[in-house]
Amino acid sequence: MKILYISTSFPKPEESSTIYTDLAEELVKENHQVTVVVSEEKKKSSKTVSLKERNMEVLRVTTGNLYDVNIVEKGTTILLMQYQFKSAIKGHLKDREFDLILFESPPVTTASVVEWAMKYFDCPSYLMLKDIFPQNALDIGILTKKHPAYYYFKNKEKKLYETASIIGAMSEGNRQYVLEHNPSINRGKVRIFPNAKKIAEAKYDSSNEFRKKYNIPDSAVLAVYGGNMGKPQGMEFVCEILKDNKSNKDIFFLLVGRGTERELVAEAIKENKIDNALLLNSLPRSDYEKMLNEADIGLVFLDQRFTIPNYPSRVLSYFEKRLPVLAAIDESTDFGEMLIDSKAGDYAIAGNIKSFNGKLNNLIHNAELRKAMGQNGFNYLCENFDVKDSVKLIQEHMVALNQDMEV
Template sequence: MNILFLTLSNINSIYESTIYTDMLREFINNGHNVYIVSPSERRTNNPTHIIEEDICKILKVKVGNIQKSNVVEKGISTLMLERNYKSAISKHLNNIRFDLILYSTPPITLVSTIEYLKIRDNAKTYLLLKDIFPQNAVDLGMLSKTGMKSVLYNYFRAKEKRLYELSDYIGCMSQANVDFLLEHNPEISPNIVEVCPNTIEPLPVEKNERKIEEIKQKYKIPLNKTVFIYGGNLGKPQGIDFLIECLDSNKTNDQVYFVIAGSGTEFTKLKNFFKREKVTNAQLFSYLPKEDYETLANSCDVGLIFLDKRFTIPNFPSRLLSYMQASMPILAATDVNTDIGDIIEQGKFGFWCESKSVEQFDKKVQLLCDKKLRTQMGVKGRRYLEVNYTSKHSYEIIMSHFK
């Protein structure tokens, strides 16, 4: 089959290791032709162009700045996406007829592009539902169902409903996502909705004691403490205020050390906290060289996941998979609506607490200072990943509709 993947993720090579490229390589390995459409933000100063790799073509579409930009710029750029994508596909991929169109949320604003291709090619469509917008923005107070902000909410809600209507199949990250989607969109047939989780192609992770010591010494991380790491976006969805409360509560705990590495709209808030409190058992990094970050991340003892307590939608961060790949136990502090904590605790590869209870977080931290327990949980996490979250799983779930 000819397969088109539409995404807002910045993909520059099919050989990257991400949930999307790993899955798409599985399609390629099984004889399918894959084409990717990915943004090239204005800040890169690159025009729309095609990257031709030996097994895949990637159409990079020039768009406005979407990531790490202010709300107004991001909003305008998002609204222009449909025109940008549709125009680029019409110009550069007009001679290809697609059998299957895969697309992920965000964004929901590619509706007209999907509709155009579905009609043009009589293609099947599969939505990989990675967030539920605009409800997530309502949860965080960025949009409202009443007042002035309701205009934008109603616009995006109509787009969301049309996207579901255009989708022949909808793959959700977990059962809680399936349940939420069907409860709030009763017009969707349960027959087209299924669990299609985030997946990766697991790589071997070497725990080389010499390299672990070297990377920790390089970044002045103690060798004799339990090191907790959070790596990724530092924005409103992560509930940074609670993360700060947890760091503050543990600043005199001489058994632990926290590494926070990432960027986002709330980074400055974290930076100001570190500067104000002069925390000695934690470090904040805005950037690390890719190789150093991967080595450091795989050298830590516990992986952290944070989600804002206000969420009513069941998020399921893909960060979970990289921790499991490294045989690292997980401490997740989230809202009560996601089922990520249930999966972690039922699989016995980590702990969960609600992201409003610092006391519970601290208790879990102390439990994870037990090296034997960490090792047992890490092994179970890696095993759970290999049984449930490999790219082969997502490929087979999607392809089950075409056999």
């Protein structure tokens, strides 16, 4: 197939790899022709350019800034992006033919671009649904039902689901939520499409080079978190965890990432003189790999107020490195059930510090359990979250769609 992939996140090869770059590369590997259209923040690039990356054409469209900015600037960027994408596609791809438009949400505003492109190129679309917006923003107090923006984005969400020929939900919980709250959707077009990645065999290094570099005690169990530190992660509870365990010399917490709530964690560590925790903005790619190789536990955090079933993709890297996973999550997600069913980790409801600490201490003092859970996680990754299977799912779903269209 000739695939037009519209995205807001597609790192350059020298920067990093993500579940999105893994999928695009695997599609190319399976002889599909992929053209990527992705936003490039104006702070990084002043003009739209077409480049050859990862054996595919990548059209980097200059837009406003999306990351590490306030909600007003981010909202403005998202609203204007649809017009900038259309203009770039017309200018660079107008004479092309495509068999499928692949895209992810958020943002929900991509729907207008996709709807236009479906007509322009006369082809169906496949939505990879990664978050349910604006309900997620409503849950954690970023939006209220009294604000006009909520109804604007709610209408955009409805349009998003109407536009997509196929909707790929991350889990059965996601699928059921979408169908329950959107009864007008054709049930047959909502399929399961899990987060997935290209799986690499873990490289083991007993030198503890990373620990030495960052002064992490060899004797401590190293619990790591890498990713966004914003309101969706419920960083207030993370601060509570750090404060409650600051005298526990058997554990060391390492948190790597950026986000609107990062300073909350930084202040908690400083004000409470927590010396068994380290907060880093970012790491060189080589150091990040070493961190995961030397870690003992992978952490996942979700705000307890969520009513939507989130399914954090962060777990894929932990599973790949054979790390047992400990999650502090909400009651609505089916993510915790997956950890228990796969015997790859454990979870507590965010906000319940006693429960979380109990699970944490169970892992701290049981190396054999950590090892068994880590191996179970790797096995589960290979069986359920391999990007090769994602390509097969897209192909199968497209065959089914074409058969339905022929009837």
